[in-house]
Amino acid sequence: MKDSYLTIACPSSEILFKEKNSKFFGYAFPVTSEEDVKNCLDDLKKEHNSARHFCYAYQIGTEEKQYRVNDDGEPNNSAGMPIYGQIQSFDVTNILIVIIRYFGGTKLGVGGLISAYKTSAQMTLETAEIIKKTIDIEYKISFDYKNINKVMRVIKEKNLDIVSQTMNESCEITISTRKKNAEMIFDIFNNLFEIEVTQL
Template sequence: MKDIYKTIAFPSEEILFKEKNSKFFGYAFPVTTEDEIKNHLEILRKKHFGAVHCCYAFQLGTDKIQFRANDDGEPSNTAGMPIYGQIQSFGLTNILVVVVRFFGGIKLGVGGLIAAYRTSAQMALENAEIIEKTIDIHYAISFDYKNMNKVMRVIKEKNIEIISQKMEMSCEIEIATRKKNAEMVFDIFSNLFEVEIKLKE
């Protein structure tokens, strides 16, 4: 079972690619939600106020893949798809790549545009630190305080990450475990007396 994916550690440094007086600024951002994507795009549009096109592509998710490629006024499939092609060729997800273009007065033609957007996206990704992350499954475990020790023993033995905990008379702990271990972890807690485990949405 595949439970690792590749993304980037931090937003990349801005890169600049020039072609026949046109300037292409490339960026890559690690993202997990569409709200984050909107936010990055708004900031870049304000930063490059005079730019003609702010083209981008993103991919989110590990099981259910969600992606979009946007040409932002460039001829169809000359900007967004070449950018998305680079995301795929680097094998990345949970990522947004944006290329902002300032028109230099000379038309590049369809082939020229595709090459320029592809190169700019490639440069942005080469400039980013690519990392591997595990696909984690989150569970909520509920139990009475008196059962704390046996729950904590499993968490320690199995090296399970605690995301959050609420310790009162009735306790709740949110844990994260690698996808490949998820079933085993679920079974262990399911078999513990007076302990309830459920998948966290």
């Protein structure tokens, strides 16, 4: 079972690729929603207010992935798809890559554009810090305070991450575990007397 994925740790540093006087500036951002994508694009449009083309591709999701490409005025499939091809090639998700083009006066043709956008996206990903993250499942454990030792022993033994906890007479702890261990962890808590476990 695949329970990890690759993404980038933080926004990449800007790269510049030049082709026949056209300049291509490349950026990569970690994103988890379309709202994130919109905010990144808005910021870049303020920064590069005289650029004509803001071409991009993004992919969001770990198990169910969704993606979108945008040629932003360039010929069909000459910008967004070559950028997305690099996202696939590097096998990363939760990422937005934007390539901003300043036209240099010489037309590159569709083949030239595809090559330039692909190279710019590749250079952008090569400068980004790619990290591996696990796909985690969260469970809420509910119990009376008298059973706290039973619960804490499992958390310690299985090295589980505590996301949040409320300790009163009745207690609630939210724990996180890697997807591949989730079923086993659920069964352990489910078999404990007077302990209730629910997946979040």
